[in-house]
Amino acid sequence: MPLLAILAATAVFCAFLLALGRSPASFFQLVWTGAFGSWFSWRNTLSRAAPLLLTALCVAVPAQLGLVVIGGEGALVLGGLSATWAGLQMGGAPGPVIQLAMAAAGAAAGAVWLGIVGVLRARRGINETVTSLVMAYIAIALFNQLVEGPLRDPASLNKPSTYAIPKAAVLPTLPGLDVHPGILIGGVACVLCWLLIARTTTGFAARMTGGNVRAAQLQGLPVAWLMVGACALGGALAGLAGMIEVAAVHGRANASLVAGYGYSGILIAFLARQNALAIMPMAVLLGGIGAAGGLLQRRMGLPDAAVLVLQGMIFVAILASETLYGRIRWFQPRATA
Amino acid sequence: MNSVETVLVAMLAGALRVSTPFLFVSLGECLTERAGRINLGNEGVLVLGAMVAYATSYLTGNPWLGVLAAAGAGAALGGLHGLVCALTRVNDVAMGIAILLAGNGIAFFFGKPFVQPSAPGLPGIPFGGWSSVPQVQSALTVSPLFLVGVATAFGMAWMFRAARLGLRLRIVGDSADAARALGLNINRTRLLATMAGSGLAGVGGAFLSLVYPGSWNESLSSGQGLMAVALVVFARWNPVGCLGASMLFGAAGALGPSLQAVGVTSYYYLFYAAPFVLTLAVLVATVRPGRAVRGMPGELSIAR
Numbered sequence: 001m002p003l004l005a006i007l008a009a010t011a012v013f014c015a016f017l018l019a020l021g022r023s024p025a026s027f028f029q030l031v032w033t034g035a036f037g038s039w040f041s042w043r044n045t046l047s048r049a050a051p052l053l054l055t056a057l058c059v060a061v062p063a064q065l066g067l068v069v070i071g072g073e074g075a076l077v078l079g080g081l082s083a084t085w086a087g088l089q090m091g092g093a094p095g096p097v098i099q100l101a102m103a104a105a106g107a108a109a110g111a112v113w114l115g116i117v118g119v120l121r122a123r124r125g126i127n128e129t130v131t132s133l134v135m136a137y138i139a140i141a142l143f144n145q146l147v148e149g150p151l152r153d154p155a156s157l158n159k160p161s162t163y164a165i166p167k168a169a170v171l172p173t174l175p176g177l178d179v180h181p182g183i184l185i186g187g188v189a190c191v192l193c194w195l196l197i198a199r200t201t202t203g204f205a206a207r208m209t210g211g212n213v214r215a216a217q218l219q220g221l222p223v224a225w226l227m228v229g230a231c232a233l234g235g236a237l238a239g240l241a242g243m244i245e246v247a248a249v250h251g252r253a254n255a256s257l258v259a260g261y262g263y264s265g266i267l268i269a270f271l272a273r274q275n276a277l278a279i280m281p282m283a284v285l286l287g288g289i290g291a292a293g294g295l296l297q298r299r300m301g302l303p304d305a306a307v308l309v310l311q312g313m314i315f316v317a318i319l320a321s322e323t324l325y326g327r328i329r330w331f332q333p334r335a336t337a
Numbered sequence: 338m339n340s341v342e343t344v345l346v347a348m349l350a351g352a353l354r355v356s357t358p359f360l361f362v363s364l365g366e367c368l369t370e371r372a373g374r375i376n377l378g379n380e381g382v383l384v385l386g387a388m389v390a391y392a393t394s395y396l397t398g399n400p401w402l403g404v405l406a407a408a409g410a411g412a413a414l415g416g417l418h419g420l421v422c423a424l425t426r427v428n429d430v431a432m433g434i435a436i437l438l439a440g441n442g443i444a445f446f447f448g449k450p451f452v453q454p455s456a457p458g459l460p461g462i463p464f465g466g467w468s469s470v471p472q473v474q475s476a477l478t479v480s481p482l483f484l485v486g487v488a489t490a491f492g493m494a495w496m497f498r499a500a501r502l503g504l505r506l507r508i509v510g511d512s513a514d515a516a517r518a519l520g521l522n523i524n525r526t527r528l529l530a531t532m533a534g535s536g537l538a539g540v541g542g543a544f545l546s547l548v549y550p551g552s553w554n555e556s557l558s559s560g561q562g563l564m565a566v567a568l569v570v571f572a573r574w575n576p577v578g579c580l581g582a583s584m585l586f587g588a589a590g591a592l593g594p595s596l597q598a599v600g601v602t603s604y605y606y607l608f609y610a611a612p613f614v615l616t617l618a619v620l621v622a623t624v625r626p627g628r629a630v631r632g633m634p635g636e637l638s639i640a641r
Contacts, residue, residue, distance in 0.1 A: 068428075070430065070434075120621065124621060124624055125624055126621065126624045129639045130566070130567065130570050130620070130639060131617065131620065133563065133566060133567055134567045134613045134617050135617070137560075137564065137613045138610045138614060141607060141609050141610030141613070142610065144605075144606040145604065145606040145607050145610075148605070148606065263434055266430075266431060266434050267435060267438070270431035302446075303446050303449040305441075305442050305445030305449070306442075308438060308439075308441055308442025308445060308446070309442035309443055309446050310442075311438055311439075311442065312435060312436075312438040312439025312440075312442045313439065315431075315435030315438060315439070316432070316435050316436070316439060319421065319427055320421045322424075322426050322427050323424035323427055
């Protein structure tokens with residue numbers, strides 16, 4: 001079904017290109033080259049997909065309980081900042097120790113930040129969508145305040161940044177692949193989350209709560225704890241994404257962290273229909289389309305926003321296709337005897 | 338002027354100027370949400386509106402045509418949101434993010450050629466002639482769009498309270514069952530409310546590119562469209578409340594830079610976060626389990 005929707009969106013986009021007098025064939029050939037055509041472009045694609053895997057999980061895990069958390073951006077930003085802080089504190093330690101401390105600090109910051117959202121929802125009944133959005137803005141303000149204030153490296157003039165993390169703490173690329181390990185960490189996280197959701201009693205309790213809160217409460221399930229836990233786990237994953245961006249890409253915390261990965265993650269989670277395993281292909285696909293932007297600009301003279309237009313169309317088509325589930329007989333789940 | 342006056346004047350200017358895009362987007366969001374639907378895509382609409390307004394003003398030489406075109410473009414993008422969300426099982430939160438991306442994409446795509454040229458902007462109306470201080474004069478140079486926004490806020494409040502149109506819209510937003518029983522067309526009402534709301538958001542974008550900051554580039558919006566969602570919660574879905582909240586957000590946004598101008602450089606960004614902390618505090622203080630926020634439309638997907 002998502003494939004059908006992608007095809008439909010592609011057809012509309014072709015019409016859009018033809019109307020502008022551009023060749024759709026060369027456009028998609030370039031997207032292919034830019035995203036998956038060479039090892040260089042694969043590398044670009046995978047490093048873009050890495051944070052998306054984790055921020056999409058940040059949406060998909062709470063979604064099992066029927067919660068719509070859209071504040072992954074805040075958890076990512078604060079996770080990256082506290083990971084940087086941890087890395088700077090541990091200056092002389094061996095690399096793996098610093099990396100572990102950074103990952104722990106990043107995940108903890110994200111978990112606390114979205115855990116607050118979970119507590120407010122579970123204890124006070126405050127809607128998680130609104131609070132997580134508001135908290136994301138507070139997080140970004142806090143981030144800017146700290147990066148431009150107490151944590152700022154005075155040498156960074158044009159683009160305020162923190163001090164660089166120790167050389168030893170920079171995540172090495174995967175051996176033989178020259179890709180930073182974020183994609184591996186993200187992939188493992190997807191599989192673990194899938195196991196947690198689909199194969200454990202906790203996951204079952206979460207899905208049951210998502211299906212019917214009253215029924216879950218009457219069964220004596222710890223609904224409040226599940227809500228807080230799911231939000232905190234999501235936040236921890238987004239915080240880890242921030243740590244990876246710092247430790248593998250930027251080497252320090254600055255405004256490049258606030259790149260909208262949190263918001264793209266929301267869409268990927270919805271495209272994957274909140275299925276942790278389906279997040280992986282979706283994140284790679286979107287990472288690829290994003291990676292092709294630069295090539296399009298150079299070769300076809302199209303603004304790199306062309307890929308944004310294509311992405312937007314794909315999203316609209318896929319979300320609209322949700323309505324077809326269960327309507328067309330071919331897609332209905334098989335009746336079990 | 339001493340430094341306290343400088344800060345106060347800058348906050349006044351912020352409340353009258355920086356607030357205007359907030360005002361239009363939050364009024365649009367308020368209208369859409371009162372009909373029972375949420376539109377996170379108004380951020381994309383804002384950016385698209387800014388681009389369309391700037392391009393139209395540049396090509397025709399008439400900024401007011403730009404404002405109209407921005408409203409039209411916003412309504413068109415809002416119409417897409419409204420049409421798709423009317424299908425069953427389509428999540429309006431996710432759809433809003435998709436619209437946000439699409440709006441940004443279309444605006445950046447077609448806006449590339451308009452980054453360089455300068456288009457005629459909207460002139461302001463000087464209300465500060467009585468003062469001899471240039472800062473006060475510039476602070477009180479009010480854009481006609483702000484006045485339009487204020488009128489819209491009061492007009493909308495009246496509409497929700499007394500006009501047939503507004504009452505119908507509220508029924509659709511508060512209880513779909515009641516609306517069905519009255520024979521109201523729910524989908525059409527929501528579609529029109531979403532289109533009108535996005536049209537207003539488009540005008541907010543026109544303010545960004547034609548008045549203040551008054552140019553078009555890809556980093557023109559600093560997330561005002563998404564912030565408007567929080568702002569509407571803060572204003573309790575009341576249009577006049579949206580006016581007050583927008584002015585508060587505008588003044589808070591101007592507080593940081595103006596404090597910096599008089600030598601207070603710390604806590605610059607924390608002042609910017611103040612309205613959000615306030616929103617959160619209001620939510621924590623007023624919401625009780627099992628009871629919706631006062632004023633929240635019952636059919637809103639985030640109300641359940």
